[in-house]
C-alpha cells in the first residue's frame with residue numbers, strides 16, 4: 001500500500017464558494033484523504049427530523065471531483081442542543097454525581113439507551129445515503145472515545161446497565177459476594193438490584209467493585225462502537241476506522257479495534273508533552289518544540305496492534321495547539337519528522353489537523369495547514385515536502401519486530417484501582433520499559449495480552465500484568481522467546497483477590513513474592529552494579545538465580561530457562577542493564593542510541609530521527625535538528 005497524506009476539513013465552517021478552491025489546493029499540496037463530518041450533526045439535522053443532507057452531498061461531490069478521497073465521520077460525538085431537550089438524562093455524570101452540561105462536545109453517556117437509538121438513526125441514514133458513494137473511501141465512527149474523561153459515567157442509566165452486566169457475568173449474587181470478598185466490612189448484597197456504582201462511598205470502595213465497573217464501562221464503549229460499525233458495514237464496503245487519542249486508557253482499545261478495519265490516533269506531540277507524557281520538567285524543557293522522543297512512537301506501535309497492522313494518524317499536529325498548558329511552535333522540520341516517524345512505524349496515512357485555522361470558538365489558537373486568512377501556514381511547506389518524498393518512497397511494509405512489549409488495559413485499570421504508591425501508574429511502567437528498549441536501538445511491537453499474539457519474537461517484555469489470564473501465562477511460560485515478567489505479575493485473581501500459592505507462581509521458576517513495599521520517590525533503593533529500584537519493591541523468596549540485587553544483597557531480578565521475574569520498578573539505568581542482559585540471552589543486536597536519537601527498522605528500510613535541537617553524528621550519519629535519515633536495506 002502506498003503511503004498517503006490527508007487533512008481534516010470542516011466544510012460547514014466555510015462559505016460554499018471556497019470549497020472548490022480549497023479542494024484544488026489540497027490536491028496541489030499532495031493530499032489524498034479528507035476527513036469531514038464528525039461534528040456536523042446540528043447542520044445535518046438542525047431540528048428533530050428536519051434533515052439537510054444537501055450541503056454534505058455537495059461537499060463530498062466537490063472533494064471527490066477534485067480527486068480526493070473522503071473519510072466520513074459519524075457525528076455522534078456532538079449531539080445537538082435539541083437532543084438534550086428530548087433526552088434530558090442523556091448526559092454523563094461525573095464521580096461527584098454532577099451531570100455534564102451542553103456547550104462543548106462528548107456530552108453523552110454511553111449507557112443511555114435513548115441516545116444510542118438516536119445514534120442508530122443518524123448513522124443508519126448516513127450509511128444509506130453515502131454507503132455506495134464512490135467518493136466516500138473510509139468511515140470514522142464518532143470522535144476520540146474517552147477523550148475529556150468521558151468513558152466513565154455515574155448516571156442512572158449506567159447503574160441499570162451495570163447491574164445487568166453483573167448479572168450476566170456472575171449469574172448469582174452469592175457468586176459475586178464470594179468473588180469480591182464482600183463479607184469484608186459487611187458489604188454483602190442480597191440481590192443485583194442493590195448494587196450501586198462505586199462513587200460517593202465514605203472511604204474507598206471494594207477494589208473488586210471498582211474493577212468490575214471499569215470493565216463494564218469499557219464494554220459500553222465497545223457496544224456503542226459496534227452498533228455503528230454493524231450499520232455502516234451493512235451499507236458500505238469502505239474500511240471503518242476510529243480515531244483514538246494519546247494516553248486514553250479507560251476502555252480496551254483492542255476490543256473496539258476488533259470491530260473495525262483500521263485503527264487511527266490523534267498525535268499532538270507538543271500538546272502531550274507537559275501533562276500526558278509524565279516527563280520531568282527538564283525533559284519537558286529540552287523537548288518543548290520537538291515532543292517526547294518515545295511517546296508518539298509508543299502510540300504508533302500500540303495502534304498498529306489495535307488495527308492488526310492497519311493504522312493511520314488521523315490527526316497530526318501541524319503547529320501550536322490551543323489546549324496544552326503552554327503551546328510553543330514546533331522546531332522547523334518537526335512536522336515532517338512526525339509524519340515520517342509515523343510512516344516508519346507502518347502508518348498507511350497521516351492526516352494533518354486541520355486544513356484551515358478556525359477564527360471562531362474553542363480552537364481559535366490551533367494552527368492548521370492554512371492560516372485563518374487562507375495563506376499557507378508554516379506546516380504547509382513541510383507537508384508538501386513529505387508529499388513529494390512519499391511519492392518516491394516504497395510502499396508501506398509490514399514487518400514483525402524482534403521484540404514484543406505487552407500492553408494490557410485491564411492491568412492499567414488494576415494499577416489505577418490499587419496503585420500502592422502515589423503516582424505509580426502501569427502506563428508509565430510500560431513506557432519506561434519501551435524507552436529502555438528504544439535507547440538500545442530496538443524496533444518493538446506492542447502486543448495485546450492474548451496468547452495468539454506471542455509467536456515469532458526473540459524477547460517478550462510483559463511488565464506489571466496484575467492479573468494474568470491462565471492461557472496467557474502458560475503461553476508465556478512455554479514461549480521460545482526470552483520472557484520478562486514482573487513486577488506485580490499475576491498478583492491478583494480476576495476479581496482482585498490475592499491468589500494462593502502466592503504470586504507470581506511461574507512454572508519452572510522458583511520465586512515467590514513474600515512481602516512488598518512501595519517507596520517514596522526520594523527513597524530509591526540502589527542496586528549492586530548501578531541503577532536503582534523506585535516506587536515499588538518486592539521481597540523475593542526461592543532458589544531462582546538472581547542477576548540484579550540490591551546493595552543489601554536482596555534479589556531484584558531472577559531467572560531460569562528463558563523466564564525472568566523482576567521484583568521492582570527499575571530506574572532508567574537499571575532498566576538499561578536489564579535490556580542488555582536479555583538482549584545477550586536472546587541474541588538481539590543492540591545499539592546504544594545517543595540522547596534524543598531514535599531508530600526504527602522495517603524489512604526494507606532503516607530510519608533515524610533526531611529529536612534534539614543539536615546536530616548529532618550517529619553511525620556516520622549527520623543528523624541536523626529534526627533530521628530524518630532513511631536508508632534502504
Ligand code: GAL
Nearest residue numbers: 143144147266268321353366
Ligand atoms: C483532537 C480532536 C479534534 C481537535 C483536536 C485539537 O483531540 O479530535 O477535534 O479538537 O484535538 O488539537
